[in-house]
Amino acid sequence: MKHFFSILVSLSALFTLTYCKKKEQPKVQQPNVLFVLMDDLGYGQFGIYNDTITTADFNPFFVSLVDSLQGYSLEKSLEYSQTAIPNLTKLAKEGVTFTNxxxxxxxxxxxxxxxxxxxxxxxxxIYTNDDSEQSGIRKGTHLAEKIKASGYKTAHIGKWHIGQRNDQILHKILTKHQLAKDTNFYLLKPTHPELFNEIRESGYLGSVVESQNPLNHGFDYYYGYNHWASQYYNSYNIWENRTHLGKQAGYNTDVFTEKAIEKIDESIQENKPFYVQLHYHAVHDSVELKAPDKYLKKFNSDSFELNNFYAHLYAVDRNIEKIVDFLKAKEAYKNTIIVFTSDNGAMSGGSYDGHKSGSPLPGNTPFSGHKGNYYLGGFRVPFFIHWPNGIKQQKISNSLVSTMDILPTVLDAVGTKIPDSIDGKSLLSLLNNPREEKIHDYLLWSGVHATKWGYLIANSTKTHADEDQFAPPAWVVIKDNYLLRFTGKIEAGLYYDQMAGRAPVLELFDIKNDPSETRDISKDHPDKVKEMKAIYFKESKNFPRPIHWEESNWHELKKEKV
Incomplete structure (x- = not known):
């Protein structure tokens, strides 16, 4: 009996020990997230995609403008697209790089x-910038709210540009000067330069209405601007939370990075996971202002414009390296997801009302077009995800994906349910699947097909200031290796190669074998045209009228007969 009790006690102790050990096992640690977004960075300017590209792949019209206007070396532009991003290249190659x-x-x-x-x-x-600026983000739709609710410290740093400006700031100044509240701010510059500067220095351009402030959309901290740009130096567009900061000191790529590190450090000290959106101004308008010498000295071609653009890109690369080094020092690197992409294609080439020019080659090579139009160069972008703890097999993926998939992927990674009613999908299963996986059967777009943001403006009788007001509407569907694009009516006298005007067209391209969209194959594949056209009209049936865009464009997009 004594022996039996001894065995019973031993078994009880073993059970208790085993239970306690299981109970004390730590939870799987939620990953940190750094979402890096660049402004107007082209697919071809991000050199990880250029291993097989040569200068012969450059758009010939863009090249002709370079030869006649700027004269920089095509070979140097291709070289710099690769040498400007050593740290980003390393991160991309260690993670999953998306080519589609x-x-x-x-x-x-x-x-x-x-x-x-x-x-x-x-x-x-919402089809245009004006639509978006006049509407802004809707309450409860920013997915950062769900990330914050999962226990994350959140910060948005840099460009916001998804809210309405605070017009009360403008109205107060106009009233003080006895001017009507509906006075166009931009028209004041030549007639009332002192008043123009007073409004600019008030922070109005970078302001956001309270209801659309990041602090009301899932963020604990905001340091940035609600405008399309905030120049590298001396900008008056920067706000911190709800306070205008006056003139910003320093080079904003460096400043934004320091703010990001500061917020990351606070999260680590509080032992909380972080979600930081680091949305740089670079490389928007990047040939206007000289990059700091510490970045510019790396590039020594005969062209200041070429050197300067890639110096600004190199500055981002070095600043991401600084964040990575900080994460490693804090032992937070391996469990941090780094997402990197651009908001649209490059604003490549072109003349901007005589006072600046767009970014250089390779631009969006191997694709035609640029920001503002629905050639592939306008909306196909660089994109990679890096996560040492979560990605065990590095790969290059050709799956059809969207930047709408980024935050759903983050939600999935942090263990939060993805809303059923959204278009974005999680890419998490794709990150560790050695085989390709279909995420989307197709993607579609509607909007303006404009030339004002790049080299194609040279083909227009209009200027950067107003071409988009006359540009035709377009819709696009991409499915498998095909792109179907409808382009609306072109009025006579708008484009030099269509001076008599042109009726609406529906074109089909094999974008795998013809990425520059040179051969319309719609007549050879009528069934494919019919299939993809049906997809667009089924999906767009309930697309509402534009908030600001000319309503006739919307009506043209709804016509099924071309």
Whole structure:
């Protein structure tokens, strides 16, 4: 009997020990997330895609303009696209690089809205920048709210541009000067330069209405601007939470990075996971202002414009390296997801009303077009995800994906349910699957097909200031290796190669074998045209009227007969 009790006690102790050990096992640690978004970075300018590209692949019209206007070395432009990003290249090669990724729009504000909500913004009547700026983000739709609710410290740093400006700031100044509240701010510059500067220095351009402030959309901290740009130096567009900061000191790529590190450090000290959106101004308008010498000295071609653009890109690369080094020092690197992409294609080449020019080659090579139009170069973008703890097998993926998939992927990774009603999908299963996996059967777009944001403006009788007001509407469907694009009526006298005007057209391209869209194969594949056209009209049936865009464009997009 004594022996029996001894065995019973031993078994009881063993059971208790085993139970306690199981109970004390730590939970799987939620990953940190750093979402890096660049402004107007082209597919071809991000050199990880250029292993097989030569200068012969450059768009010939773009090249002709370079030869006649700027004269930089085509070979140097290709070289710099690769040498400007050593750290980003390393991160991309250690993670999953997507070669078939698209934004939800060819311009920045609608694209960013689709990106952070996971919802195709056309479903809200948003087709253009003006639509987005006049509407802004809807309450409860930024997926960062769900990330914050999962226990994360959240911060948005840099470009916001998905909210309405605070017009009360403008109205107060106009009233003080006895001017009507509906006075056009931009028209004041030549007639009332002092008043123009007063408004600019008030922070109005970078302001956001309270209801659309990041602090009311899932973020604990905000340091940034609600405008399409905030120049590298001396900008008056920066706000911190709800306070205008006056003139910003320093080079903003460096400043934004320091703010990101500061917020990351706070999260680590509090032992909480972080979600940080680091949305740089670079490389928007990047040939205007000289990059700091510490970045510029790396590039020594005969062209300042070429050197300067890639210096600004190199600055981002070095700053991401700084964050990575910080994460490693804090032992947080391996469990941090780093997402990197661009909001649309490059604003490549072109003349901007005589005072600046767009970014250089390779631009969006091997694709035609640029920001603002629905050639592939306008909305196919660089994209990679890096996560040492979560990605065990590095790969290059050709799956059809969207930047609307980014935050659903983050939600999945942090263990939060993805809303059923959104267009974005989780890419998490794709990250560790050695085989390709279909995420989307197709993607679609609606909006303006404009030339103002790049080299194609040279083909227009209009200027950067107004071409988009006359540009035709377009819709696009991409499925498998095909792109179907409808382009609306072109009025006479708008484009030099179509001076008599042109009726609407429906074109089909094999984008795998013809990425520059040179051969319309719609007559050879009528069944494919019919199939993809049906997809668009089924999906777009309930797309509402545009908030600001000329309504006749919307009506033209709804016509099924071409």
């Amino acid at each position: 990724a698209y934004t939800s729009s060819n311009v920045c504000s609608p694209s960013r809205l689709g990106m952070v909500t996971g919802i195709l913004q056309n479903r809200w009547g």
